[in-house]
Amino acid sequence: MRDFDYGKVSKLEDGTTLREFTIIAEDDKIMEIAPGIFYNVWTFNGSVPGPTIRATEGDLVRIYFINNGDKEHTIHFHGNHPAEMDGIFEIVGSGGGQFTYEFIAGPVGVHPYHCHVMPVEEHIGHGLYGVFIVDPKEGRQQADEMVMVLNGFDTDFDGENNLYAANTIPFYYQHHPIQINMNELIRVYVVNMVGLDPINNFHLHGTLYKYYPTGTDLVPSYFTDMVTFSQSERGIIEFEYEYTGKYMFHAHLTEFSDKGWTGLFYVKDSSQLNTEVYNFGS
């Protein structure tokens, strides 16, 4: 299961700006997605959501895709790439089929990637998705970064999601609050991959946040505490807390928050800010 992830990027650098990744798709894992509930998840690299891939604008990204599942799968990236790299018509066969996706990373922003084999709802619903982040060349402001994929599971296949979550496990951040520092800039890359429901939203307690839709601009579009997403809508959320304590963040669609999409930030007062520099392979 994926926890939150400071843009953990598995990148192999080769030459100047080539980034290579290997993604393996499997569809026979049964994982405990909620206490006691075992669900057959289809995974990229063994986790839901799949690995967060990160590159800087202009890098050549090469992804070796191996399909070890019983069904056909592909990877479809949102972003700029040639038509042959779109992951729609080049179906990768089951049991070891391979394909190499190669494109120049762009545009700047946060984008989802997911399987695009029919029925797409089924392939996404079982867990074949992940996040692809493209950083601007000049970089963003130093911040405490994390990735949240909003997802849901229909475990009894009745067309309605039974569980909702941020990063797959319902109520996880409510039981394990995310610890952040007071007065430190926090950046969350949020991607909504909830199917079967038209909209989802992200409400934050205690402060308002700057929202960059799709992360494509360095100037925020909204300053708010509630933003609404439809499936595959995403953005970058930046905020700071002035006071310490526990603050909830959750879907303000109370049906979703009652079914697991709710969490807590625990704001600590540290006398000095963490001054680690996050080195993303520059």
Next chain:
Amino acid sequence: MEVKRSSKTKTAVSAIIPFVLLAVMIGYVFGPGSELISFGVVIPEISIEKVEFVDSEIIATVRNTGPIAVDIVMADIDDMILPAAIEPDKHLERFESAIVRIPFEWNEGQPYAIGLTIDDGTRFEKRVDVAAPSIQPTIEMISYFAVIGTYVGIIPVMIGLLWFPFISKLSRSKYKFFLALTVGLLLFLGISSAEEAIETSAENLSDVFNGVLLVATVAIVSFLALNYLGEKLKKACRCIKTCWSCGNCTNDCNWNWLA
């Protein structure tokens, strides 16, 4: 005619042998561990048999009525996932039952849907149309029902018995009329209770218990049992009468009639 003891046992054994062979064959073909015939995907099932509303809690009684053992892992009211307790434990073998206690502030008169999810993610739901506090057995309740029972049961029957002098003086045909009326009434009540029993079993009982067959079987068995008891009592009554009249208590009286 005298039947020799050895041939009696032989008869008994020859009756049982085919059944033994049948049991062995069934065990071989269908029993645990055999893979000769497989009937497709096994679907688990649980039934929520009873839902009670008590002070700040909703208590659901659940039974595993499916073909495989399950674990009850999540409880929700109206799709809201809530922390709940299950007694004795969440693993239910076939036909085992458990009590799920969900702390919840329910409102009287509102409908609720109680859902239970098992370990493979399937959710089973029971809808309650109106939430009403369940009746707890207390001395007050019991005495209350005893009083009602007296008013509705004992007293009308007593009043009915007062009609006996009138009935005994009626002519044969008029007596038959009242008898027919009574039989008709009883038939109506019988059919109406059978209908209600079947309805209740369809709503609350899982298919595995076969509600309709259960109602029919219990009705017929009760009838036969009452008939049998009636015959035995009549015989005992006759025994007592002959005893008193001629002081001879030995003939045609089997005092082991209760055995």
